[in-house]
Structure formats: structure tokens, C-alpha cells
Amino acid sequence: MLAIVKEERKPGAVVMRDVPAARPLEGEILIRVHSAAICGSDLHAYEYPPAYEFMKIPVILGHEYAGTVEAAGPGATVFRRGERVMGESNRFCGRCANCRTGRTNICENNLMTGLHVDGGMAEFIAVPENLVHRVPDNLSFEEAAVAQPCAVSFHAVYDNSAVVPGAAVAVFGAGVVGLTVAQAARLCGAAAVVVSGTGADARTRLPLARRMGFPTVDIDEEDLVAGFVSRTGRRRADAVLECSGSAAGIRDALRLVRKGGTVTLVGIYGQDAAISFAAVVRDEIHIKTSYTATWKNYEQALDLIAGGRVEVRPLITVYPFREGLQAFRDGLARAALKPVLQLA
Ligand SMILES: [Zn+2]
Numbered sequence: 528m529l530a531i532v533k534e535e536r537k538p539g540a541v542v543m544r545d546v547p548a549a550r551p552l553e554g555e556i557l558i559r560v561h562s563a564a565i566c567g568s569d570l571h572a573y574e575y576p577p578a579y580e581f582m583k584i585p586v587i588l589g590h591e592y593a594g595t596v597e598a599a600g601p602g603a604t605v606f607r608r609g610e611r612v613m614g615e616s617n618r619f620c621g622r623c624a625n626c627r628t629g630r631t632n633i634c635e636n637n638l639m640t641g642l643h644v645d646g647g648m649a650e651f652i653a654v655p656e657n658l659v660h661r662v663p664d665n666l667s668f669e670e671a672a673v674a675q676p677c678a679v680s681f682h683a684v685y686d687n688s689a690v691v692p693g694a695a696v697a698v699f700g701a702g703v704v705g706l707t708v709a710q711a712a713r714l715c716g717a718a719a720v721v722v723s724g725t726g727a728d729a730r731t732r733l734p735l736a737r738r739m740g741f742p743t744v745d746i747d748e749e750d751l752v753a754g755f756v757s758r759t760g761r762r763r764a765d766a767v768l769e770c771s772g773s774a775a776g777i778r779d780a781l782r783l784v785r786k787g788g789t790v791t792l793v794g795i796y797g798q799d800a801a802i803s804f805a806a807v808v809r810d811e812i813h814i815k816t817s818y819t820a821t822w823k824n825y826e827q828a829l830d831l832i833a834g835g836r837v838e839v840r841p842l843i844t845v846y847p848f849r850e851g852l853q854a855f856r857d858g859l860a861r862a863a864l865k866p867v868l869q870l871a
């Protein structure tokens with residue numbers, strides 16, 4: 528079968544080539560992939576910074592995918608051939624204390640699809656059936672693949688933030704996670720949701736946020752706090768969701784949040800952040816973190832996208848699978864927000 532493979536331990540070295548066909552093991556199903564999306568972490572895997580040296584090499588990339596059930600392995604009984612499905616990104620063990628209490632996203636034995644084990648940028652993928660979700664009929668495969676990052680956003684807002692009806696909310700970063708976090712906060716009844724980004728976001732991402740109905744602040748053009756105050760009429764934010772992944776974003780979040788407010792860190796930080804904790808303590812600022820998503824968040828994402836309550840279509844650029852490497856280049860150049868490869 529054809530697959531997109533990270534071939535060697537160096538920057539680049541991502542190729543499209545034939546690999547042995549995936550086969551479902553005990554408890555697994557084989558999915559014929561129709562859509563596979565490129566995530567920021569796939570782009571990092573492409574660039575191969577030190578934080579990604581844990582990867583299995585060679586590995587088929589991709590953890591955002593949707594398709595149809597092709598076959599079931601021994602003991603897999605939940606799905607029928609032809610059913611429309613998508614899979615979770617974490618291969619949790621199901622046996623550790625966190626898994627047994629529903630916190631599969633922080634499984635003690637977690638393996639990441641497309642990094643530790645072969646992923647979804649291929650004609651087929653074999654996955655344990657306990658991490659597979661049915662896709663509603665009216666949802667396209669492209670949207671179903673993007674339900675994965677959407678689930679990450681819902682975990683951040685609904686399980687790990689202080690977003691409540693009437694809250695003034697700041698979202699840092701206008702990528703796929705930032706723009707779906709903002710939509711989730713609006714669904715919660717937040718009084719105001721302001722999306723901020725840098726000058727690099729000024730051409731496409733911030734205008735897209737505004738088209739989705741969110742006031743924006745370009746922090747390279749305007750002071751973040753002054754911008755937030757002018758957009759909301761509030762002195763500070765009740766809840767900040769830091770989705771930019773930059774260390775500067777953490778410091779800005781602590782500057783913008785009100786006394787007693789909550790900062791949720793959703794980005795994966797490539798650099799350390801120097802923070803003075805005296806003010807954080809004196810102001811009783813809560814710092815929460817949020818990592819990937821659990822079963823419930825995937826169901827929320829599929830339902831809310833299918834019901835038209837959360838929009839992901841404007842984020843997506845579709846590429847035929849054979850142009851997959853071009854899609855990587857466009858993602859790296861920020862020319863496409865969420866490239867989705869179309870296989871069948
Ligand atoms: Zn991802």
C-alpha cells in the first residue's frame with residue numbers, strides 16, 4: 528500500500544512509497560483511509576527537532592484520519608465492514624490507573640499514532656477497536672479527520688478551563704486548535720472571546736477568526752492587554768487559553784488574566800519559559816494544562832461538527848493524496864492552515 532513515511536533521523540526525509548499492507552491483529556480493525564489531515568506535530572516530525580527523537584523510524588505519519596471499516600481482526604466485534612469511522616490519536620493501554628479512571632489521554636503507557644506506531648497517512652491503518660468512533664452520516668471524511676484536533680480543543684475548554692457563561696475569554700494562537708477552542712468557548716456562553724496572534728497570522732489566520740465572528744488582536748501591532756480591554760470592555764480576562772505554543776505566550780497569559788482567573792496551557796512548548804511566580808501566587812492565578820483528549824471529547828467533536836455548532840470546513844485545504852508532500856511544504860510555509868489528504 529502507498530504511505531507517507533518519515534524515513535530517516537534527520538530534517539526532511541519524508542517520502543511517499545510502497546510499504547507492506549497493514550493487517551489487523553487481535554482486537555484491531557483495518558480501516559480504509561479516505562481522509563488524513565496534517566497536524567503541527569507531523570510538520571515537527573518532518574523538521575525533526577530534538578523533542579521528536581523518540582519517534583520510531585521509519586514510521587508512517589499521521590494521527591488525524593477517517594475512513595471505512597475494511598476488515599476485523601480476531602476478537603474484534605464492534606464494527607461492521609463499510610461503517611464510517613475515525614480513530615483517536617493516543618494508543619492508550621486500557622490497564623493503568625489513569626486509563627481505568629477515564630483519563631486515557633495521560634495513559635502511563637501511551638503510544639502516539641504516527642510517531643511511536645504507524646499512522647493514518649496510508650491507504651490502510653490497523654487500530655485497536657476501542658479507540659475507534661462512528662462518524663455521523665452527514666459529516667464528510669475531511670471533517671471527521673479534523674474532529675481529532677477539535678476533540679483536543681474541547682478537552683481544553685470543557686474539562687480544563689474556567690470558561691463559563693458570561694466569562695471574558697482570551698485565546699492565544701489562531702491555528703486549528705485556537706480557532707476551535709474559540710468556538711467551544713462561544714458555545715459555553717462566554718460573553719466575549721478574543722483571538723490573538725502575531726504578524727505572521729495577520730494575512731490569513733486572524734482574518735479567518737474575524738470571519739468566524741471573533742474580535743482579534745495582532746500582538747505585533749498592538750499591546751495585548753490594551754487590545755483585549757478595548758475589544759471586551761473588561762479590565763482583564765477571566766480565562767486565557769494559550770494555544771500558540773510559545774514561551775512568550777505563557778508570560779502574556781499571566782499578564783492578561785485577572786486575579787483569581789485561570790490560564791490553560793494547550794500548546795506544546797519547545798522552549799522553557801522564565802516566570803516570576805510571586806505574582807502568580809499573590810493573585811491566586813490557576814494554571815491548568817490540557818493534553819490531547821478522551822473518548823467523551825471525540826464524541827462531542829463529532830456531534831457538534833455534524834450538528835453545525837462548530838465549523839471546521841473553513842480551516843481545511845484538500846489535496847489529492849499523491850500531492851501529499853506538497854501539502855507538507857504548504858503546511859510548513861503556513862500557506863495552508865489544515866491540509867487534508869484525500870485518498871478515496
Ligand atoms: Zn494533531
Ligand SMILES: [Zn+2]
Pocket residue numbers: 619620621622623624625626631633634635636637
Ligand atoms: Zn493506560
